[in-house]
Amino acid sequence: MIFGAHMPTRGGVPFALREGHRIGCGVVQLFAKNNLQWTGQPYSEEVITEFAKERATGAFAAVFAHTGYLINLGAPGGPNRQKSVDSLIHELQLAESLALPFIVLHPGSHLGKGETRGLRAIVEGLDEVIDATASSPVRIALENTAGQGSSLGGQLAHLSELFHRVRKPERLGLCFDTAHFFEAGHPIHTPEGWNQIMSEADKAIGLNYVLAFHLNDSKTPFGSKVDRHAGIGEGHLGLEAFRHIVNDPRFKHVPGCLETPKSADLHEDVENMARLRSLL
Numbered sequence: 041m042i043f044g045a046h047m048p049t050r051g052g053v054p055f056a057l058r059e060g061h062r063i064g065c066g067v068v069q070l071f072a073k074n075n076l077q078w079t080g081q082p083y084s085e086e087v088i089t090e091f092a093k094e095r096a097t098g099a100f101a102a103v104f105a106h107t108g109y110l111i112n113l114g115a116p117g118g119p120n121r122q123k124s125v126d127s128l129i130h131e132l133q134l135a136e137s138l139a140l141p142f143i144v145l146h147p148g149s150h151l152g153k154g155e156t157r158g159l160r161a162i163v164e165g166l167d168e169v170i171d172a173t174a175s176s177p178v179r180i181a182l183e184n185t186a187g188q189g190s191s192l193g194g195q196l197a198h199l200s201e202l203f204h205r206v207r208k209p210e211r212l213g214l215c216f217d218t219a220h221f222f223e224a225g226h227p228i229h230t231p232e233g234w235n236q237i238m239s240e241a242d243k244a245i246g247l248n249y250v251l252a253f254h255l256n257d258s259k260t261p262f263g264s265k266v267d268r269h270a271g272i273g274e275g276h277l278g279l280e281a282f283r284h285i286v287n288d289p290r291f292k293h294v295p296g297c298l299e300t301p302k303s304a305d306l307h308e309d310v311e312n313m314a315r316l317r318s319l320l
């Protein structure tokens with residue numbers, strides 16, 4: 041696995057790459073726009089040029105985005121339905137202008153309408169977004185979730201259904217979050233549990249669709265369905281769990297990105313990356 045972390049974008053997206061370079065990230069995840077707003081502005085030519093320059097300086101194996109937190113494709117007919125579709129289209133356009141290969145998306149929450157209707161709403165939303173960006177090379181990496189509340193994607197069956205029902209699954213990918221697996225009740229802290237879920241994912245979807253991992257420990261216990269990230273080895277997953285994960289030969293060249301608590305100087309990211317590298 042190639043290690044890196046989610047980098048802050050204070051002062052714009054090039055800042056994220058400068059910070060990633062400074063602390064030794066091999067991969068960087070960033071928000072392409074304010075993650076608590078529906079839309080942002082397109083980037084100026086200056087920003088796009090500066091971003092490309094920083095990217096070449098840092099020589100990152102991968103740079104990708106995480107979509108904003110307001111988007112929810114899973115609520116059929118809700119007031120934010122169209123806003124979610126438009127926001128995701130906007131995110132794809134921003135990612136394309138920065139030459140990012142994919143953006144990470146939480147599938148969505150059904151908000152009480154039930155799993156069946158929720159999954160159908162996500163399929164329809166993804167189809168609409170993919171049609172509206174038909175010429176875009178940017179893929180949407182669906183992230184597994186902790187299964188909190190009415191959120192979908194805590195079970196592999198949900199992700200598999202989305203892949204099988206969307207008209208152009210080639211525009212999709214997967215982003216697997218270790219804390220979310222554990223919190224959703226998948227025993228990935230043992231090598232057997234890890235291999236089990238990976239072989240299920242391979243059969244149901246195909247591991248070639250895995251575009252990234254989120255490497256997070258969990259502040260909450262196994263099966264809690266509560267999503268709280270902890271530093272590597274500082275949570276209920278524990279350091280040893282990451283040994284079989286980061287050494288899995290199937291994912292040698294796949295990004296492994298931290299989304300763990302950090303302060304402004306990012307020293308926790310430096311420590312967490314060192315811990316992960318010590319396991320290799």
Ligand SMILES: [Zn+2]
Pocket residue numbers: 106144146183
């Ligand atoms: Zn996420």
Ligand SMILES: [Zn+2]
Pocket residue numbers: 183217254299
């Ligand atoms: Zn994540």
